[in-house]
Structure formats: structure tokens, C-alpha cells
Amino acid sequence: MTLLAVRGLTKSFGGVKAITDLDLRIARGAVHSIIGPNGAGKTSLINMLSGIYRPDAGSIALDGVDLAGQPAHRFAAAGIGRTFQNLQVFFNMTALENVMAGRHLRERHSLAAALLRTRALQRAEAESRQFARDLLRLVGLCGQEDTRADAMAYGALKRLEIARALAAQPRLLLLDEPAAGLNATEAREIDALIQRLAQGGTTIVLVEHNMALVMEVSDHIVVLDHGRKLAEGTPQEVSAHPGVIEAYLGKAEVADEDEAEAAHA
Numbered sequence: 606m607t608l609l610a611v612r613g614l615t616k617s618f619g620g621v622k623a624i625t626d627l628d629l630r631i632a633r634g635a636v637h638s639i640i641g642p643n644g645a646g647k648t649s650l651i652n653m654l655s656g657i658y659r660p661d662a663g664s665i666a667l668d669g670v671d672l673a674g675q676p677a678h679r680f681a682a683a684g685i686g687r688t689f690q691n692l693q694v695f696f697n698m699t700a701l702e703n704v705m706a707g708r709h710l711r712e713r714h715s716l717a718a719a720l721l722r723t724r725a726l727q728r729a730e731a732e733s734r735q736f737a738r739d740l741l742r743l744v745g746l747c748g749q750e751d752t753r754a755d756a757m758a759y760g761a762l763k764r765l766e767i768a769r770a771l772a773a774q775p776r777l778l779l780l781d782e783p784a785a786g787l788n789a790t791e792a793r794e795i796d797a798l799i800q801r802l803a804q805g806g807t808t809i810v811l812v813e814h815n816m817a818l819v820m821e822v823s824d825h826i827v828v829l830d831h832g833r834k835l836a837e838g839t840p841q842e843v844s845a846h847p848g849v850i851e852a853y854l855g856k857a858e859v860a861d862e863d864e865a866e867a868a869h870a
């Protein structure tokens with residue numbers, strides 16, 4: 606049932622504690638969102654879950670195998686894929702080529718096979734191309750296969766980034782603010798895409814500030830505040846949690862309300 610189990614995860618930058626003693630359980634086939642105010646530690650967490658940051662302490666076990674302390678390519682090879690807030694697409698390549706580049710991780714061919722362009726390699730390339738086309742259709746980019754990334758709209762690039770990450774067929778997909786910078790229509794496209802992926806059984810960890818999106822797609826939400834877990838549960842449970850409301854509204858507004866009440870008294 607549990608795909609990823611995180612225990613005691615801790616990371617500091619100098620004197621700043623980004624994540625402190627965090628435990629998480631990511632269930633297979635579910636959409637888990639990580640939310641929290643700015644500076645809560647969400648990006649630090651996702652960077653540790655993908656091997657970009659090395660934790661100071663704690664374990665990150667994917668299907669029981671602890672990856673903590675391993676380099677990022679080991680996380681990717683173990684089946685953890687991710688997208689980045691600042692897109693990691695090749696702008697001088699077409700959409701299809703970008704997705705095929707993302708698939709490269711799974712393909713193993715000998716140098717001799719590559720040089721001789723064996724039939725097996727040609728077949729594998731054709732399969733890879735078809736798989737990339739299917740992924741572009743899945744993310745709603747059918748018809749843009751041959752468009753260069755630098756000619757694509759920002760909303761389309763965000764979906765291309767997801768297709769690139771899916772190309773490696775990850776067991777766990779980490780989405781880092783997929784709706785950031787998108788208008789309402791584009792954000793709804795991301796919403797629908799996440800729901801399609803979830804229906805297909807993809808396990809997703811989503812870091813996102815767009816609360817409408819988070820509430821719509823999540824099975825489970827973890828709220829971080831100052832690097833610690835403040836609350837977790839279903840969207841309904843979390844949105845009714847007083848600590849979460851306070852963390853989001855901020856003490857200033859709560860104080861303002863107190864002052865307003867006092868003034869009315």
C-alpha cells in the first residue's frame with residue numbers, strides 16, 4: 606500500500622531549519638499534496654525526495670529501499686520522476702524530441718548497437734516515438750509534436766514538462782507547482798490532467814499554491830509550516846483545521862479580527 610515512506614527527514618541551511626523531523630507516507634495510486642505558506646519547506650522537501658538535496662538526517666524509502674543520501678540520478682533510476690518550477694525543457698527541440706529525451710533514461714543500448722543501428726534499435730526508436738506521441742496526447746498536446754518548445758505557450762510548456770517526466774515511466778511523480786503562472790483556464794487543464802493521471806493509477810506528490818486545484822485533485826494533504834507537519838488528512842479535514850486557517854491567514858489578520866471585535870465590544 607505504501608509506496609514511499611519518509612522518516613525523520615531533516616534539512617537545515619546554515620541556521621535555517623527548512624525541514625525538521627518529518628514523517629510522511631505516500632500511498633500507492635493516490636494524489637498527495639504538500640501545502641504551506643511561503644518558506645514552509647515544500648521545495649526543500651521535494652528536492653530531497655528527488656535527490657537534489659541531501660538530507661541531514663532521515664530516510665526516504667521507495668518500496669522499502671532507502672535512497673536518502675544517494676545522488677539524484679539514483680532517485681530517477683529507482684522510479685522517482687519530477688517536474689521543476691523553472692521548466693526543464695530543451696527549447697531548441699520539438700515537443701516530441703523533448704519527451705523522447707525524457708524516455709532516454711529507461712533505454713539501454715550498447716554502443717555497438719547504436720553505431721550499427723541494428724533492427725532492434727530501430728524498433729526501439731519507433732516504439733519510443735509512438736510512446737512519446739501517446740504521452741503528448743495524454744497531456745493535451747496532440748498536434749504540437751513537431752512544434753519547437755520555444756514556440757509553445759507557457760501553459761503548453763507546463764504540460765510538456767509533465768509529459769517529459771512521465772516518459773521515464775516513474776513509479777512516483779513529483780509535481781512542483783504545475784499551475785504556477787497559469788491563468789484559470791490553463792490551471793483547469795492541469796487539474797483535469799492530474800485527475801486523468803490519477804485515474805490511470807499514477808502516484809503523485811503535488812506541491813502547489815493554487816488551493817482550488819489542490820482541493821479538487823488531492824486524496825490526502827500534508828500541511829507544512831516552518832518545516833514541520835502542521836496537519837494532514839483529506840481536503841475537508843485539512844481545510845477545517847484551525848491551525849491551518851491561522852497559518853494561511855497569518856497572525857496579523859487574526860490580530861486584526863481581535864482588534865475589530867474589541868472595537869465593536
Ligand SMILES: Nc1ncnc2c1ncn2[C@@H]1O[C@H](COP(=O)(O)OP(=O)(O)OP(=O)(O)O)[C@@H](O)[C@H]1O
Nearest residue numbers: 618621622623641642643644645646647648649650
Ligand atoms: N538552497 C537554499 N539555501 C539557503 N536557504 C534555503 C535554500 N532552500 C531553502 N532555503 C530556506 O529554507 C526555508 C524553506 O524554503 P523552501 O523554499 O523549501 O520553502 P517553500 O515552502 O517551498 O516556499 P515557497 O512556497 O515560497 O516556494 C526558507 O527559509 C528558505 O529561505
